[in-house]
Amino acid sequence: MAATTAVKPRPFAEALTRTQNLIATRVDAVLVGEDTLSDAMRYALTGGKGLRGFLVLESARLHGVDEDVALDAALAIECIHAYSLVHDDLPCMDDDDLRRGMPTVHRQWDEGLAVLAGDALQTLAFELLSDAKFGSGALGLIRMLAQAAGKDGMVSGQMLDVAAETSPEPLTLQQITRLQNRKTGCLISWSAMAGAVISGADTTPLRHYADALGLAFQIADDILDVEGDAETVGKRVRKDAEAGKATFVSLLGLDAAKARAVELCDQACAALDVYGDHGETLRDAARFVISRDS
Template identity: 90%
Template sequence: MARTQDLISNRVDWVLAGEDTLSDAMRYALTGGKMLRGFLVLESARLHGVDEQVALDAALAIECLHAYSLVHDDLPCMDNDDLRRGMPTLHRQWDEGLAVLAGDALQSLAFELLADAKFGPHALDLIRALAQAAGKEGMVSGQMLDIAAESSPEPLTLAQIIQLQSRKTGCLISWSAMAGAVIAGADTTPLRHYADALGLAFQIADDILDVEGDAETVGKRVRKDAAAGKATFVSLLGLEAAKARAVELCDQACAALDVYGDQGDTLREAARFVISRDS
């Protein structure tokens, strides 16, 4: 994924060239991530013969959308986190007002990047899918479920956690993995199945990291789920069963790529990375 990070970071410097505080804050929010979603876009595009320079702006768009969601989630009125990607969260580095605005502008920028004729006849499909993945039926509704769970006297069931996860993080991961097929007007089914398994594996790995990782390596606060008495895949399944489930999902994700043969190997590696990562 190092190459994806270089490609996207260079494009960020081009798109966000301003020397004003808002541009600084937006660039800051786009710095230091794994860029898994951008990587999925570029791989999905490669599998469908979409030009990399075209796909790059879709990759940057999803990273903008993801970055905005992290900046807003970290706000004191939400998760109130001080550390993100090993750096102070945006509202700690500057202030809350700027964090709200930089997040807002990052969401606008995501759609601005996609509203380009270079995406061809399926550009509107790409935009509509992102708006749906991000909005009231997607990511934001997942965040709503997450907040509701915190004040609920009953811990969530496994089915509820799966639903929460599939909205909060799954929707954007699915959009990313399918983007190349959408741009090419190809069948999105194999990549949707891949992304469904990958998204769930990703969240289980996140829950495991919260238990086993240290904040310095992970780059954000850990042990916070247990401290908040929150039900997670680990609290419900136990650590070993959670790890086994992540491996199983990784295998499912890899199998969903059969139709791509060897060409799917990079996405298979990404699935294995997701469950073995330490940050």
């Protein structure tokens, strides 16, 4: 069993902070340019929770993958996530002024640079994953990320979200679940499975974990949009209700949405039983996802 070679897990808060610091240091090493494009790319990568990168490093730890190797995969997924946010915030999409408590990239600079910074972050992710250090796992990582981020994954989910804004009928629960599985869940799934892919291990337990985690994450986001405040959340809130968009909260009700998030957290934790105590940090991550305030 791959988990027998895992390094001892750290407490979740420590592991998440450590991930943030490792990724920030790696960003400084990779983005060494002093030009405006590099500045905008670094800016877009600043201030996030680093949850996806954390999932990469934790799944790598579970499978005995060298952290120096896994770190570039962690940065790669953070680049993809950051690119998606930069483009999502543009006036032609969600038209947001605030992200992670800071002006969005197109407000800090302009729309043209925001588009280019997003494009450059996306291509940087694949450049990182093409390094020889990933060995035979590189092709699998690249192919899976292209699928997770592309027309059948995140971009598809975003397209469904855009279409929903002009639809005469609100989305059903099944439709909103499909949308969010693509828009949010696909990148979370890639992150959680990355360590297993690199090591050539079975990805099934982590895929089940990530499926539940990704949906719980989005339900928690919908709850924050209702109960959170912009200063704490770091972005505009209550925008879904203002736009008349269907969410898990509007479809289920606030209490039922919270209960569903707890159920999904329990499912995610149970999926890690195969890893025993080595999976405890990932279990804590699931609990964090549904209790966070930002």
